[in-house]
Amino acid sequence: MNIGILSRSTELYSTRSLYRAGKRRGHAMHVIDHTRCSLMIDAAEPNIFYQSKPLDFLDAVIPRIGASVTGLGAAVINQFELMGIVSPTSPEALQLARDKLRSFQTLVQHQIPVPKTFMINPSEDLKEIVEKLGGFPVVVKMLESTHGEGVELAHNAWSLQRIMSEFFRYENRLLMQEYIAEARGADTRVLVVDGQIIASMRRQAKPGEFRSNLHRGASSIAIQLKPEEENLVKEVVRVLNIEVAGVDLLPSSQGPLVMEVNASPGLEGIEGTTGKDVAGAIIRLVEKKVKANKRKD
Structure with a gap:
């Protein structure tokens, strides 16, 4: 298969991990800067051009869309879908997860607990x-x-x-x-692919910091989720209709709360902490979607 990774840099860990995972499974991998694509809007023959070359030879794309270009990234994914090229992340899922207000509204509509x-x-x-x-x-x-x-x-x-x-x-x-004071700077990051929990880790903010992001010096350990946490995470991705997601849970006196859902989660921290091949799981999902798409055609 020809698989494109929509990424602005080949140096990013997640991009390289997905590239290597695809190569290991025998695919031709292509890194494409989605901010430099030209979209041809044509009812008969929609197409995308990158470095003056059409991208209609691709079987699938894997979005790695940054927050600063969410709208543009969603438009590029949508264009690929118009061309019959599959993606594990839909433009709707990307935009919904990026908008914390809308995603929280959707979650509480389905009685999923979030911080007030x-x-x-x-x-x-x-x-x-x-x-x-x-x-x-x-x-x-x-x-x-x-x-x-x-x-x-x-x-x-x-x-x-x-x-x-x-x-x-x-x-x-x-x-x-x-x-949530009782969380004491800790949270749980869970990576879900195709409805299945692939990896989970507990993150702990460094002293004097309340944010548990690894980019800010937090520590992390691999953990096994409790049944209530597993059920909550699976319900979150079902409700938001996201096939590749990072779900952050916050411990509280009322039980776990959904703090955030990311439709383009970073892979470096979770793969490094847990040793799980999250990128490989994403590639296998792409293979499944391409096969289903060909059967449909």
């Missing part, structure tokens, strides 16, 4: 919202934050105003969440 969250605008009465969240500290997030960027903890009214003023320079709506 407010969507706020610059004119909101912040004092009243903080009280409804149980008081300080509170977590403030941009809607498309990643790697802990665009996520801050406000300990008092002064720090909250400072964070809001900074974030509102980039977005006109933000999320404010209750702070």
